[in-house]
Structure formats: C-alpha cells, structure tokens
Amino acid sequence: MYEPILTLSGVHTDIAQYQILHGIDLTVPRGQVTMLLGRNGAGKTTTLRTIMGLWPPRAGQITFDGAAISGLPPPAIARRGIGFVPEDMGIFADLTVEENLILAAVSGPITRDRLDWVFAAFPALATFWKMPAGNLSGGQKQMLAIARAVIEKRGLYLIDEPSKGLAPAIVATMARALKDLKRDGATILMVEQNFALARALGDQAAVMEDGRIIWTGAMAELAADAQLQERLMGLKMESA
C-alpha cells in the first residue's frame, strides 16, 4: 500500500445555504495519480476547492503531509506545497506569460531546470513569453495554468479538468506533459471528464455522486469493467 499524502475524512462543505459535499472520505497516495470522476454537479470541483481552502469545510478533517490543513486560509495551504489549476484556469490576463510564472514561483526566482522542463513540455509558452496571457488561445492558457502549478516542485497538484474544451491535438500535448510529470514522481489529484485521458493517466480512481464518494479503487480495475463504469458514471465505452 502507498503512503497517503492527503486524507479527507467526513468533509462537509456548504455553499451559501446549499450543502454540496456530504461527508467525503478520500485518500490520495503519494507518488500516484488519482482521478476524481463523476457526473457534472457531483461535487468534484467543490472537493478540490475545499482542499485549497477556497470553500472551507463546515465539518470534517483534511490532512496533508501529516498536518491538518482544514480551516487554514488558502495561502497557507498553498505554501505547504499544493499547486492548484482551477477549472477556469485562473490566468491573469493582464500579466505576461513570464509574469504569470514569476508570480507562481512563490518561494523565489524560477529555477532554470523547471523552466526548461516547462518550455520542453509547452513550447508555445516560450514563444509567447512576453505576451499578455489574455492573448493566448484557450489551449495555451491551459498550458500556462499547468505550467504555473509545476513551476515549483510541490507535494501535490490539484488539477481541475485540464482537457475541458480543448482540441484533441492540444489534449495530447497536455497528456504528454502530465505523463512526464507523473514519471517525475509527482502526486496528482485530478478531475477529468475525458475518460480516455483519465484512464491513460490515472493510477487510482474515485467516483463521486451527489457530494459523496461512491467508489474507490485502482484505475485499471475501473477501466477494465465496462459495467462498473456504466453503473458509476452512466457512460459507455465502445472499445477497449
């Protein structure tokens, strides 16, 4: 068994008067890619935002790297080593690509090797280095969003639907980069609707429904069982 880096136990989150998460129990093992799956509105994004402290939980415990982080303000959580790629990417459109990355390197100047890695994975970012990020295409913005998270080595990356609304070619670039990251030993908790991508990247999977986790297990197990997929997510995969 892998050692867990992030644990959620009994996490409840409300947004205004609505209860969104009803007691989430989730373990993210170190050095693994965990896929958070489920239908729209199941609470996947809320789970990531709750971990980040953006929507603090009403009840329950979140521990990261052996310390409780629930109740801490988002900056404190981020500084413990969690990189976050939100659903809307959160790009600073008025800042250049360079400035976006400088800002993302919280603990100091950008190191040469991380930058090389980013440029190798996403050459477009080198091309548009001095350009306001608002002028980038949707795919390039997503690359920048991921680049910002990985510009420093962090204990955990939370990535919310990186393939959303992107052309297949760009999804492929993205997948390559994420695989590279994975090979590097990174721990990732990722929300993904694109099952093919999820299957290609994921080691573990957790399926959500109505603010609860309804299934957890190895990604391979889920990928191999079409009936299980259909039961959990209502999707059919025609081919293996």
Add this chain to the structure above:
Amino acid sequence: MVRLLLSGDRPQSVLLGALLLTILVCLAFAPFLFPGTRSLETAARICIFIVLVASYDLLLGYAGIVSFAHTMFFGMGAYGVAIATQRMGTGYDALAVGTAAGAGLAAVFAFLIALFSLRVRAIFFAMITLAVASAVAVLVSQLSAITGGEDGMNIRIPRELTPAFRPFDGPVLGLNVNGRVLNYYLVFVSCLVLFLLMLRIVNSPFGRVLQAIRENAFRAEAIGYRVVFYRAAATVISAVVASLAGAIFAIWLRYVGPATTLGVEIMLDILLIVVIGGMGTMYGAVVGTAAFVLAQNYLRDWMGGASEATSFLPLVPDLLNPDRWLMWLGILFILSVYFFPTGMVGRLRGVR
C-alpha cells in the same frame, strides 16, 4: 380602514405603533397643542422631512441604491415653485405649474442618471450622483439671474396661506387661526398623502421586486425581472417625491436658497435619519425624523452647556462644542450601520 391606509404594512410592534400614533397626533394638532411660531416651524419641518427621508428610504432601503443627489431633487421642486411664482406672479396656478415643472425636471434627471449609471454598475450611481449634484449646486449658486444665486429667492404665495389672512373672527379651540395655520395643514395633509402613497408603493408587487433585487440582483435578473428598469423606476419615483417635498417646503418657507435645499448638510441629515430610523421600513423615516429634529434642537444646547462646564479640561470642550455636533452624529451613524442596521424600527420590532 387603517389597514387599507397603511397598505397592510402594520407597525408589528405595540411600542412602535404607539410611537407612530403619538407623532401623528402631535403633528395633526400641532397648532393647537404647541402654539407659537417656533414650534409650528418645527412641526412643519418634521412633516416635510418625513416625506423627504421616506422617499430616500424607498431608494436606499428598498432598492439598495445609494444616491447623493436627493437634495438636488428636493431643490428642483423648491426652485420650481420659486421660479414659477416669480415669472407667473402670485397664484395657485403658479404653485401648481412650479411644482409640476420641478417634478418633471426631477423625473427626467433621475431617469437619465439612473439609466446611465445603473446600466454600467450600481456603485457608479453613488459617485455619479455626487458629481452631478455638486455640479447642479454650483450652477444654482452661479446662475443668479435665474436662481437668485447664493442669496436665494423669496416666494410670494397666495394671501390665504400667509399670517395676514384671518378666516375666522374669533379664536377656534383657543387658537387664532390664520393663513399660516392653513398653510401648515396644507403641508401636513400633502405630506400624509405622500407618505401613505409611498407606503402603498413599497408594499405593492413593485416594492417586493425591488426588495428581491436588493437581496440578490443576479437572481432577480435570472427569474426574469429587468433589474435596470426596476431600479430606474425606483429612482424616478424617489426623485419625484423628493421634488414634491421640496415644493411643499418652498411654499411653507416662502424662501428658497442653495443652503436650505441643496446643502451637503441636508444630504447628510437625510442619510443619518434613514440609517438611524431604520432602512427599508418607511416608518423609520417617521420616528427617525422626529427623534432627529428634536435631538437637533435640544442636544446642541446640552452640548454647549457641557462644553462650558468642561472648559478647564484640554480638548474635551472642543469635542463637545455644539459646532461639532456633526462629528457625534457621524460616529453614531457608523455605529448604527455596524450594530443596528435595522435602526430604531428594527429595534422596536425586535429584529436582531
């Protein structure tokens, strides 16, 4: 009957009801209960300010919009009457035309400002009204050919409304009724009607939509209400009523000038009264105004005494100087917004 008049908006508190009734009775019989020019002035001022403040509450409390141009609309009504009587001569027709012209101008201005600023961002409204109101105030004090400039204008009103007119030979209920008393009743009745009218408006479906918008503009828009339209309508209604109050004020005072109608001080008074009385309650305007005007009359005297009594201390007498009355009001105002957002009425109703 009472229920109908109040448009079903009951005070919901025995104490508040008693207070409102007391104020109503005092104002209704003011000439008989408190004889003397000075107290009649105070009573008329209370009547007019109740309407002025209530019309501001319609905007601030019900629609959730902050305006700094309310005195501008107030002034439009007052100057409308003044300019009309100057051009058309003394007569009721001049009063009517002036009032209507002032109200019309107020409506147009309000509509334009509202459409312009609310379309973009609701907070622009506060800043833009402040700018426009100052520009108008500057114009009024400089275009002396039309407005009398800083000196203002005296207004000649029909003889029946002046102290010289005596309709009865002897005293009625121990009071020598003259035109001034008739004028007071004109003020009282107009203000009562306007107040009840506003009560009706805020309790109508229109008023409910306004409140819904105040609570959550996005949701109201999503349900299908055109937020800009409702806010603009509230602005126009509020402005027209303020201008009517201004016209009544001019007829009562027989004078209009920049300081008495357009001054920043009056705008601040209105703000203070609404907040202290209770935003979004209408009745807050009544109890707030009564309390405020009385406090203004007596608290200042008390401060003067206290300032003299403490003259041996450093700084304290300066802080208690009656001229610093506005500072204490400001502090009271800030504390009210923090701790009693529902004001006196909210307290009396036991809300929070």
Add this chain to the structure above:
Amino acid sequence: MTLAPEHAPRMAKLSLAERLEPWMPLLLVPALILAGYLAIASPTSWLTLTVSGLAMGMMIFVIASGMTLVFGLMDVINFGHGAFVSFGAFVGVSVLLMLAHMTGAPSLMLNLAAFALAVLAAMAVTGAMGFAFERVIVRPVYGSHLKQILVTMGGLIVAEQLIHVIWGGEEIFIGRPEMLKGSIEIFGATLERYRLVAVGIGFVLFLGMRAVLRGTKIGLIVRAGVENPEMVQAMGYHIRRVFVLVFVAGSALAGLGGVMWGLYQEMITAHMGMEIMILVFIVVIIGGLGSVEGCFIGALLVGLMQNYTAFLEPKLALVSNIALMVAILMWRPQGMMPVIKAK
C-alpha cells in the same frame, strides 16, 4: 526525453494596431489639448492653461491612484478617501508654517527640504490614518458596497470634524516656499513655477508606480489581485496583507496630494478633500476602476478640461467634466482601460 522545443520558438509580436488599441485613450490627451488650442484663440493663454491643467491632473492622479487600486484589489469603495487629502494638507501646512525660516529663505535647497519634510510628515500621518481606517471602518463591511459607502462616508464626516477640533474651524492660508513662488516665461506664456514642479512630481510618481507595479513581485501580486484575487490566494499570497499595504500607500499618496493641492490653492479647508473627491470619482470611473494607467489618463483629461472650461465659461467647469464622463462611458461603459475581472 528531450528538452528541445518541438518547433523553433519565435517571439510572437502583436501587430501595431493590436498594440495601439488599448492605448487609444492616451490619444485623447493630445486631442483634448488640441481642441483646447482651437477653442482658446490665444496661444499664450492656452499654454498657461495647459500647464495648470496638467498640474491639476497630476495632483488628482496622485490622490486617485490609491483609491482605484483599493477598489480593484478588494472591491472596496472608499468614500472617505478625501479625509486623507484634507488631513495631509493640514499636517503638511502645519509643518511648513513651523519651518517658516526654511520656506522663507531664498535658497532652493532649504525650500525643497522644508517641502520634503512637510510631505513626509503628511504621508506618515495619513498612512497611519489609513491603517487605522482600514481596520476600524472598512474591515467590518467587506462584501457590502452599500455599507461601505455609508460607513466610509461617516468616517469622512468624523475626520473632517476632527480637523476642526484640532486646527480650529477656519481655513488656513499658506504661501508657497520662496523659490517656488513666481513664474517663468516661455514663448510669452507665464508659467507658474510651482505648477511645473507639480507636473514633475506627478509624472515621476506615475513612472515610479508603474515601475513598482511591473517590476516587483508586490506589484505583480497587486496587478494579479485586481484581476483575480482568489487565484492569487490559491497561489500562496496573503492578499489581505497586500491590500492593507496598498490601502496605507494609497492613503499616504492622498496625503501627499493634499499637501500639493493645498500649496496649489494657497489655502486649505477641512472640506477640501470632499470637494476634490468629486473630480477624483470622475477620474476613477472614466479610467476604469482598478486601472492605474486609466486613472492617469483620466486625471490628465479632467485637469485639462477643468482649466480650459474655467477659462472659456467658468460656470460650466464641473459640468464639462460630467459631460466628459458621460461621453467616455458611452464609448467604453467600463471606463477607458477596463480591468478584466475574473467572473
């Protein structure tokens, strides 16, 4: 794994039109100056007015810049900003009056030293006031514009009254330091020395502010925070602390603006902050809430407009600026240089 990019990187450049587009509003300044030249038949008067318009614009910018950033960063609308202007003016002028031997001496060095001391004192006091104001007045009302407007307006009233308590009820007249008095003549136009100095100070401040916003990490956090405060937080920056810093800096700048404005008018009153705030609001609105560049351009436009119209038709000076605001909002409803807001 290769580190080489998949294709040869070319530094992408925007086309000229794309680069110019956001700066279109900047062209309004020369356009307005030109219009002023055509409307004011006399070139010498025009030059004098242009310089005083620019001087006034710079001072308004100094005051308005803090306000627009405070709004952009935390969505806080501070109607009490004018209180810092008044307080700054009173503190600065008090210091200048105390240093009469320095301001009266015919030595530029001594004069500037006195001016610098006055400015430092004013900025220190208003900066400290800003810190207290943020904590006591503003912090409890985050998230509610209505309450912010009411409470900060209340704070303004109290601050104005405090000036009366401390300095007495009357206005104070103040002469400019000896070497800043008088004027020089260029092309037959009389240009007051002080106004030229004010233009210089304002411009240097603008460049300095730009350098900070573009060249330092704090500046990046501020610019990013104006756009998307949540993401800045999620990256690990305590935006509240940055906000307090900006609030204090903005208050100190308003204090500086107050000193400059007081010397410009050669008279100060407790109410002056509120009066100038009307122009500041116009500037902040037409510039685009949260945008320092827009604020700068807007301030210059308003300053020029105010001076040109005051010469042509004094009664319409403020009206003309409202007309300017209306025109600009018709053109760009979010202001000249709107800040792209997340959500």
